[in-house]
Amino acid sequence: MKKNKSTVWEVFIQSKNGLAHKHFGNVHAEDKEMALQNARDLYTRRNEGSCIWVVKSEHIVSSVPDDEDSFFDPSNDKVYRHPTFYKMPDGAKHI
Amino acid sequence: MKDLEKYTLRIADTSLILAQRLSEWCSNGPTLEEDIALSNISLDLFGQANGLLDYVSKLNGEKSADEIAFKRNERQFYNLQICEQENGHFGDTIIRQFLCDSYFKLFYSSLANSKDEILSAIANKSLKEVEYHLRHSSNWVIRLGDGTKESNQKIQTSLNQIWKFTGEFFEMDELDNIMLKKNIGVDNNNLKEEWDLIVNKTLKQAKLTRPNDGYMMNGSKQGLHTEYLGKILAQMQYLPRAYPDAKW
Numbered sequence: 309m310k311k312n313k314s315t316v317w318e319v320f321i322q323s324k325n326g327l328a329h330k331h332f333g334n335v336h337a338e339d340k341e342m343a344l345q346n347a348r349d350l351y352t353r354r355n356e357g358s359c360i361w362v363v364k365s366e367h368i369v370s371s372v373p374d375d376e377d378s379f380f381d382p383s384n385d386k387v388y389r390h391p392t393f394y395k396m397p398d399g400a401k402h403i
Numbered sequence: 404m405k406d407l408e409k410y411t412l413r414i415a416d417t418s419l420i421l422a423q424r425l426s427e428w429c430s431n432g433p434t435l436e437e438d439i440a441l442s443n444i445s446l447d448l449f450g451q452a453n454g455l456l457d458y459v460s461k462l463n464g465e466k467s468a469d470e471i472a473f474k475r476n477e478r479q480f481y482n483l484q485i486c487e488q489e490n491g492h493f494g495d496t497i498i499r500q501f502l503c504d505s506y507f508k509l510f511y512s513s514l515a516n517s518k519d520e521i522l523s524a525i526a527n528k529s530l531k532e533v534e535y536h537l538r539h540s541s542n543w544v545i546r547l548g549d550g551t552k553e554s555n556q557k558i559q560t561s562l563n564q565i566w567k568f569t570g571e572f573f574e575m576d577e578l579d580n581i582m583l584k585k586n587i588g589v590d591n592n593n594l595k596e597e598w599d600l601i602v603n604k605t606l607k608q609a610k611l612t613r614p615n616d617g618y619m620m621n622g623s624k625q626g627l628h629t630e631y632l633g634k635i636l637a638q639m640q641y642l643p644r645a646y647p648d649a650k651w
Contacts, residue, residue, distance in 0.1 A: 336436055346440065
């Protein structure tokens with residue numbers, strides 16, 4: 309198979325109406341329609357979903373692993389950010 | 404052979420042989436994504452053939468669907484000749500698929516109204532699949548036709564070469580007329596006008612020139628084929644013929 313130089317698109321699939329689209333993977337494609345069709349053929353063969361989004365990978369802005377410390381560590385020791393200091397009323401269930 | 408049995412067998416053979424042809428792309432596609440797309444279409448067609456052959460088998464009462472698919476020779480196959488044509492390059496395959504998909508869409512839309520409940524059910528199920536196939540192949544025709552100068556030239560040549568096989572879509576023979584009279588079969592003549600519309604629209608968008616209707620090939624309704632069918636059958640039928648009791 310020849311080297312594929314076409315654009316990479318990220319694929320998000322909504323499994324059921326009302327649920328959020330979830331990231332499934334990516335596909336190569338030359339244009340929007342092809343991206344959608346390739347995503348359909350690759351990721352929805354077994355009833356995985358009812359709606360597909362495709363987004364050019366280059367349009368996704370991602371944090372990088374090197375930034376992990378400054379991005380995520382500072383919240384580790386701030387337990388007060390979690391709602392764990394309330395007394396639960398006896399009647400409240402499923403929380 | 405009963406009329407309905409033979410009529411169904413013709414439709415089944417067209418799906419079966421095109422499916423087998425397309426399956427040759429599996430692991431040879433231009434990209435991984437397209438490889439899977441073509442294989443999916445092939446599998447859809449095998450599924451259609453399977454449903455139709457089960458029905459043929461039921462009408463026949465003696466032979467199983469597998470026996471019908473694997474134990475007949477060239478002259479006993481009634482698929483349209485366009486289906487057995489070689490894959491060639493990707494553009495050749497796409498053009499063949501586009502012309503067939505346009506026909507299938509109209510054929511199954513019409514067969515969905517058949518008085519025969521099973522044919523009508525199979526047609527309705529197939530129609531959804533075929534509509535997607537047509538979308539896939541039309542997009543590729545436009546992409547290649549309106550792509551680069553080279554891709555345009557190549558796919559124009561593909562179109563010119565396969566055009567002579569499109570006449571068979573619209574032929575009516577004695578059996579077709581009998582089935583039409585019984586409100587079971589499709590009026591193939593009637594499909595031509597709408598087929599022209601679909602094809603012309605896409606070709607225009609793809610900046611391709613529609614070839615003139617010159618000499619048209621025919622004969623598949625009598626079991627006459629081009630040299631390529633024999634080779635397909637050799638590959639498709641080898642295993643069940645060499646190992647008749649093999650299970651898979």
